[in-house]
Amino acid sequence: MRRYYQPVPKRTLECGAGTPTGLKKRANVTKKFNPDATTSDLNRHRSIDGYHGETKDKVGGGTSDHSKGRKGLEDFGYQSKSHELSSIHPDIGSAYRICFIASLDCARFLLMQGMAFSGPGQSPTSINKGNLLELIDLYKKRDKEVERAFDMNVVGNIDITSPLIQKGLAKACAQEVTEVIIGEIGDGNFTILIDDSHDMAEKYQMAVFVRFVNKKGKVIERFLGLEYLTEDTPAAFKETLVGLLAQHGLSISKLRGQGYDGASNMRCEFNDMQLLIHNENPYAFYVHCFAHQLESVLITVSRCSSSLIHDFFVSISLIITTTIESCQMMDKSTEKHHQTTLNKLESGEILSEGSNHKEKNLASLGGTRWGSYYTTLGRINMMWDSVLDVLMIVHQHGRQPSRAGGLIQTMESFEFVFILKMMLKLFTITNELSLVLQRKDEGIIQAVGQLTDVKECLQTLRNNGWESLFEDVKSFCATNWIPVPNMDEHIRATGHSRRDGVTLT
Structure with missing residues (x-):
């Protein structure tokens, strides 16, 4: 046990409390702090003001291991691609x-021409790779140096023609063009032109254009950008516009005019927005859009005034899309129309002399408002049997048979025929004026004179045109086996459920 527990000497036990002698003596000593004794020690170091920003002591010194490690860590986060490229191959850069x-030259050419980089189903492995890749291949054939550069498979896993790179090229070109436009405006005044549109996902967006006078004294119009709208309120419109202008360094105080899409004006979508901008800047005068088609305005107002007319034009668009979904269907439509025309000529229903029975196809409506509905409705009326036959073929052998069957049922209804005949009469009166208003060489006096005549014709149609219109509709329905409802019968009002009991005659 002596190996683990050493005996305590008797002299230590006599000191009391079992405290060792050295500790007992140290406890009785009180040592005070003397500041004068540290004066010489403080003078050995420089004051804080004497330090230099790049000079460090000991661990923080520029040549210490700590500083070298920190510097290496910072350099690791700021590696440039040139180092990576030079390490792979000396000529890879x-x-x-x-x-x-x-690739940038080809992208710039396509963007200047307003052409898409690629279409649906086009990829590097398809026969038609798309406009951009095909143009790059042509570039490679014309320039052997470019061909060798592409054949080197630059940077392994990075494809310079990938969709991500293509999108980056388009975005970079757009930014450069926008900077040039903003540079042309400078500190000068400008006006804005606004239109509403929808993207492929049917998201509501606002297209903004700027109009200004350049240094040569010419009036220039340029596209500025598209902005999505989460709300359709005037305050949201104004906030979005101000944000877009501020993004490009433009101030609303320099605004000297504001113009909006003609059809949107008729729907009163931007009226309150005009007032909000005018209250903030009284020099931002409203300028009416005279470049809009009269036909488009009439269609927009008609679609907003009645749900039946709105559904009618939706059906027209679906009919056009369905009947021209393949060239085979269009060939059958044209062939059927020729045969029908020959039968009418033989029976004497139409006369060959002076008759316009040339080859006709259904006019496709564009995605914008500049498509001619007057031409489309006229051809549907003329090629009625052919359109129905093509829809039946699509219903039996097409990719969307259910939609084609529903369109057949829609076309063979009294409401569809009535609206078709009514809109044709309306467009027949206004079509000439609509074309005249688009001519730059037409004087305003002649246009106003034609406007007066059109208003008189429309008033006559409203007062005395019902009987002739109704007889035309009934005759057409009887010829095509379409039932005509009893006009004195009470039917359910549009927009109401049958349980509401709201009827009309």
Whole structure:
């Protein structure tokens, strides 16, 4: 046990409390702090004001291991691609630059021409790779240096022609063009032109254009940008516009005019927005859009005034889309129309002399408002049997048979025929004026004179045109086996459920 527990000497036990002698003596000593004794020690170091920003002591010194490690960590986060490229191949940097410049040149050409980079189903493995890739291939055939650069498979896993790179090229070109436009405006005044539109996902967006006078004294109009609208309120419109202008360094105080889409004006969508902007800047005068088609305005107002007319034009668009979904269907439509025309000529229903029975196809409506509905409705009326036959073929052998069957049922209804005949009469009166208003060489006096005549014709149609219109509709329905409802019978009002009991005659 002596190995683990040493005996305590008797002299230590006599000191009391079992405290060792050295500790007992140290406890009885009180040592005070003397500041004078540290004066010489403080003078050995420089004051804080004497330090230099790049000079460090000991661990923080520029040559210490700590500083070298910190510097290496910072350099690791700021590696440039040039280091990576130079480590792979000495010529890889110039090859990548050649490929990039060639792709950028092709992208700029397509953007200037307003052409898409690629279409649906087009990829690097398809026969038609798309406009951009095909143009790059043509570039490679014309320039052997570019072909060698692309054949080197630059940077391994980075494809210079990938969709992500293509999108980046388009965005970079757009930013450069926008900067040039903003530079042309400078500190001068400008006006805005606004239109509403929808993207492929049917999201509501606002298209903004600027109009200004350049240094040569010419009036220039340029597209500024598209902005999505989460709300359709005047305050949201104004906030979105101000944000877009501020994004490009433009101030609303320099605004000297504001114009809006003609059809949107008729729907009163931007009226309150005009007032909000005018209250903030009284010099931002409203300028009416005279460049809009009269036909488009009439259609927009008609669709907003009645749900039946709105559904009618939706059906028209679906009919056009369905009947021209394949060239085979269009050939059958044209062939059927020729045969019908020959039968009418033989029976004497139409006369060959002076008759316009040339080859006709259904006019496709564009995605914008500049498509001619007057031409489309006229051809549907003329090729009625052919359109129905094509829809039946699509219903039996097409990719969307259910939609074609529903369109057949819609066309063979009294409401569809009535609206078709009514809109044709309306467009027949207004079509000439609509074309005249688009001519730049037409004087305003002649246009106003034609406007007076059109108003008189419309008033006559409203007062005395019902009987002739109704007889035309009944005759058409009887010829095509379409039932005509009893006009004295009570039917359910549109927009109401049968349980509401709301009827009309």
